[in-house]
Every structure is written in C-alpha cells, then in structure tokens.
Amino acid sequence: MTVRYAYCSTCARQVALGPTDPLTCPVCSSPLVETVPTQDADSRRLVGAGPEVFLG
Numbered sequence: 001m002t003v004r005y006a007y008c009s010t011c012a013r014q015v016a017l018g019p020t021d022p023l024t025c026p027v028c029s030s031p032l033v034e035t036v037p038t039q040d041a042d043s044r045r046l047v048g049a050g051p052e053v054f055l056g
Helices: none
Strands: 004-008 011-018 033-035
Touching: none
Parallel strands: none
Antiparallel strands: 004 011, 004 033
C-alpha cells in the first residue's frame, strides 16, 4: 500500500493518505498540499505542524 503525505495549511497538520484518498483535509475539508517524503521521518514534519490525530 502506498502512503502519500500532505499538509493542511488551515489546520497546520501533516496527514497521511492512502492511494485512493482525496487531497482534502479529513478534519476541516480544506485542500491539501502533497509533500514529498524523505528518508528521515522527522524531516517530513513541517514547521508549525501540530501533533497527529488518530481519527479511526
């Protein structure tokens, strides 16, 4: 399963999306900006991003 990472500028949060998930924030429904993952997991976090929230 491929995981995509995206950033919501409205919520200031990083989200992980599955291959069929839309590019909209699961919290506020704002459009997301897809980010490019790097090998360092900590570098995926953007400055000002809050903690991840488990919605499931």
